[in-house]
Amino acid sequence: MSGTNGSQAGRQQPAEGETLATLGEFGLIAALRERLPSNADVLLGPGDDAAVVAAADGRVVATTDMLVEGRHFRRDWSEPYDVGRKAAAQNLADVAAMGAVPTALLVSFGAPGDLPASWALSFADGLRDECAVVGASVAGGDVVSSGLVVISITALGTLAGRPPVTRSGARPGDVVAVCGRLGWSAAGLAVLGRGFRSPRVVVEAHRRPEPPYDAGPEAAALGASALIDVSDGLLADLGHIAEASGVRIDVDSRTMEVAEPLQAVAAAIGADPLAFVLTGGEDHALVATFGPDVLLPEHWRVIGKVHAAAAEPTADSTAHAGDHPATGEESVRGEMSGTGEAPLVTVDGGAYAGPAGHDHFR
Amino acid sequence: MSGTNGSQAGRQQPAEGETLATLGEFGLIAALRERLPSNADVLLGPGDDAAVVAAADGRVVATTDMLVEGRHFRRDWSEPYDVGRKAAAQNLADVAAMGAVPTALLVSFGAPGDLPASWALSFADGLRDECAVVGASVAGGDVVSSGLVVISITALGTLAGRPPVTRSGARPGDVVAVCGRLGWSAAGLAVLGRGFRSPRVVVEAHRRPEPPYDAGPEAAALGASALIDVSDGLLADLGHIAEASGVRIDVDSRTMEVAEPLQAVAAAIGADPLAFVLTGGEDHALVATFGPDVLLPEHWRVIGKVHAAAAEPTADSTAHAGDHPATGEESVRGEMSGTGEAPLVTVDGGAYAGPAGHDHFR
Numbered sequence: 001m002s003g004t005n006g007s008q009a010g011r012q013q014p015a016e017g018e019t020l021a022t023l024g025e026f027g028l029i030a031a032l033r034e035r036l037p038s039n040a041d042v043l044l045g046p047g048d049d050a051a052v053v054a055a056a057d058g059r060v061v062a063t064t065d066m067l068v069e070g071r072h073f074r075r076d077w078s079e080p081y082d083v084g085r086k087a088a089a090q091n092l093a094d095v096a097a098m099g100a101v102p103t104a105l106l107v108s109f110g111a112p113g114d115l116p117a118s119w120a121l122s123f124a125d126g127l128r129d130e131c132a133v134v135g136a137s138v139a140g141g142d143v144v145s146s147g148l149v150v151i152s153i154t155a156l157g158t159l160a161g162r163p164p165v166t167r168s169g170a171r172p173g174d175v176v177a178v179c180g181r182l183g184w185s186a187a188g189l190a191v192l193g194r195g196f197r198s199p200r201v202v203v204e205a206h207r208r209p210e211p212p213y214d215a216g217p218e219a220a221a222l223g224a225s226a227l228i229d230v231s232d233g234l235l236a237d238l239g240h241i242a243e244a245s246g247v248r249i250d251v252d253s254r255t256m257e258v259a260e261p262l263q264a265v266a267a268a269i270g271a272d273p274l275a276f277v278l279t280g281g282e283d284h285a286l287v288a289t290f291g292p293d294v295l296l297p298e299h300w301r302v303i304g305k306v307h308a309a310a311a312e313p314t315a316d317s318t319a320h321a322g323d324h325p326a327t328g329e330e331s332v333r334g335e336m337s338g339t340g341e342a343p344l345v346t347v348d349g350g351a352y353a354g355p356a357g358h359d360h361f362r
Numbered sequence: 363m364s365g366t367n368g369s370q371a372g373r374q375q376p377a378e379g380e381t382l383a384t385l386g387e388f389g390l391i392a393a394l395r396e397r398l399p400s401n402a403d404v405l406l407g408p409g410d411d412a413a414v415v416a417a418a419d420g421r422v423v424a425t426t427d428m429l430v431e432g433r434h435f436r437r438d439w440s441e442p443y444d445v446g447r448k449a450a451a452q453n454l455a456d457v458a459a460m461g462a463v464p465t466a467l468l469v470s471f472g473a474p475g476d477l478p479a480s481w482a483l484s485f486a487d488g489l490r491d492e493c494a495v496v497g498a499s500v501a502g503g504d505v506v507s508s509g510l511v512v513i514s515i516t517a518l519g520t521l522a523g524r525p526p527v528t529r530s531g532a533r534p535g536d537v538v539a540v541c542g543r544l545g546w547s548a549a550g551l552a553v554l555g556r557g558f559r560s561p562r563v564v565v566e567a568h569r570r571p572e573p574p575y576d577a578g579p580e581a582a583a584l585g586a587s588a589l590i591d592v593s594d595g596l597l598a599d600l601g602h603i604a605e606a607s608g609v610r611i612d613v614d615s616r617t618m619e620v621a622e623p624l625q626a627v628a629a630a631i632g633a634d635p636l637a638f639v640l641t642g643g644e645d646h647a648l649v650a651t652f653g654p655d656v657l658l659p660e661h662w663r664v665i666g667k668v669h670a671a672a673a674e675p676t677a678d679s680t681a682h683a684g685d686h687p688a689t690g691e692e693s694v695r696g697e698m699s700g701t702g703e704a705p706l707v708t709v710d711g712g713a714y715a716g717p718a719g720h721d722h723f724r
Contacts, residue, residue: 043421047606048528049459049590050425052521055417059405062501063412064516066470068508097411108428108514139424142514146430152470152504152514154426159414166410228411244409 021113084126095157099220110146186280211284310342383475446488457519461582472508532607548642573646672704
């Protein structure tokens with residue numbers, strides 16, 4: 001681990017009332033660069049036509065995500081610092097989910113001219129501090145004018161000579177194991193959506209996920225056969241593994257830890273706490289499949305098993321559940337696998353009767 | 363050069379009336395992936411948490427740009443295919459402007475659910491065909507729901523063992539040379555902004571720039587001391603080189619080729635055709651500085667000279683002119699260097715009296 005520490009103290013703040021329009025594009029870029037130190041993997045940092053980033057083993061892992069205000073975050077629900085941490089986290093977690101170590105981010109930032117300059121700079125602080133957790137840094141970016149705040153992040157990473165751990169390697173007989181929190185962000189979203197701000201611990205989890213980054217390369221070193229980060233929800237993301245690997249996966253609900261704050265939220269709003277754990281997204285836990293004989297460290301909890309794909313279809317369809325939109329907006333939820341097919345992911349041997357998966361455009 | 367050819371014939375088109383909402387997120391992703399073949403540099407393509415791209419010499423060149431509907435393109439002025447080509451081109455040109463060869467793009471695409479599916483797919487065709495010009499391909503991406511069409515592209519590339527050619531290496535005595543068109547896109551924008559559609563050749567140049575990609579690695583091999591692509595306008599981008607290198611640059615207006623269509627547009631609208639050439643952006647010509655003894659191929663035209671930074675400040679300020687917004691929107695234009703300083707870039711030995719540079723937020 002390298003990079004800056006997470007302290008927010010002592011940083012220069014923009015003048016009261018300063019906006020992107022008064023600061024100007026070049027003033028903003030200068031202020032952002034001042035806050036975003038480069039680590040050793042950034043061979044040429046911001047300020048030229050492109051950055052140059054180390055890719056020591058001759059390959060680079062690369063992933064991109066876009067976040068749109070009102071869809072993926074709300075300025076009245078999340079502080080800009082937390083939006084920065086979350087935006088970085090979801091991309092860094094995608095790198096970890098290949099078994100790789102993140103090295104650098106590229107960040108495009110679109111915003112209206114009347115956005116307070118402090119918002120953009122606190123957002124950058126969040127990016128920097130989340131990068132510092134894994135020793136990465138911001139290598140470059142773009143700032144443009146846009147009616148809404150739009151953030152697009154590309155994360156780069158290194159596999160350090162190992163093959164990538166894809167979604168397609170799960171084999172019948174493998175165990176399914178998870179590292180990290182499940183359902184906390186969804187519980188926080190449920191609380192915020194009802195106008196509350198507590199339990200604070202789940203609201204914080206929604207605002208600032210804590211992906212177990214190191215568990216990605218660790219899973220690769222342990223010989224994981226498949227790996228994904230839980231962004232859409234456990235069952236939905238296991239569905240991605242099952243589909244890519246041509247297998248079925250069964251989750252044992254008795255192994256699910258339903259933490260006390262999730263039980264409290266569920267009791268308060270009349271929900272099933274297990275639904276948070278099975279279908280809640282955005283915590284960016286890592287879930288992997290391993291051969292049955294692999295000795296797993298304690299922070300990897302075995303939660304299910306991989307089976308051969310069903311020979312005959314049943315009447316049930318898989319409930320690939322997700323809970324992606326961070327804003328509580330209602331949307332018609334489509335199903336991620338056709339009806340009439342055998343479920344790819346089951347809970348305790350049967351189809352899960354939760355909400356179907358989220359589709360961004362429906 | 364590798365990849366698909368530029369033909370648009372024979373591709374499957376979406377059903378009449380199909381929108382992103384009716385196609386759905388996963389339907390859209392499947393349709394996009396079908397249209398976007400991967401080249402050999404993409405070791406692991408779309409469909410996992412991240413892509414893996416070759417970076418043979420242990421480094422990767424990376425750059426990102428965001429395009430927002432209404433700011434950088436208008437759906438009523440540009441076909442989606444052209445928006446795709448232009449979006450790819452401006453990022454691929456940034457890679458070339460480091461002296462590198464592009465290998466892959468990552469593309470984030472935000473759009474409203476009522477966007478015709480054909481728009482997104484034609485956009486993807488444009489991306490693919492522009493990538494094919496340089497042998498690159500789309501390695502991954504993200505699609506999200508957004509009130510406006512927002513496109514963010516990251517381009518990756520390889521330096522093939524050479525050092526990057528930055529903006530900071532220009533030295534007094536060097537010559538300044540340009541490869542590619544200047545002012546054509548600005549002339550096209552001027553035409554479109556007045557409600558006309560001809561001369562078609564400049565409108566086409568605005569919709570679909572043709573950066574001289576190969577000239578980037580060529581300039582590096584010729585020993586260019588500095589290199590940039592002309593995205594903000596010749597004087598503005600030479601200003602970036604002058605500032606980063608700590609030098610002055612003088613442009614000889616007699617060397618400027620003002621092509622016939624630019625003269626025609628200027629005559630029709632009562633403008634100075636030289637202003638298009640000196641301040642028009644988005645053609646993505648490459649401009650470089652070379653030692654005085656370098657023998658340049660004919661497609662590099664010498665247009666000026668690098669001088670030592672001025673010892674004493676003058677009353678003139680540099681006209682770092684730009685013409686970036688592709689939509690003709692009016693904006694208050696800020697200056698890119700302070701008044702009262704010696705101009706970093708001069709034309710025929712004096713400050714250029716054109717419009718000052720564009721600032722995205724002012």
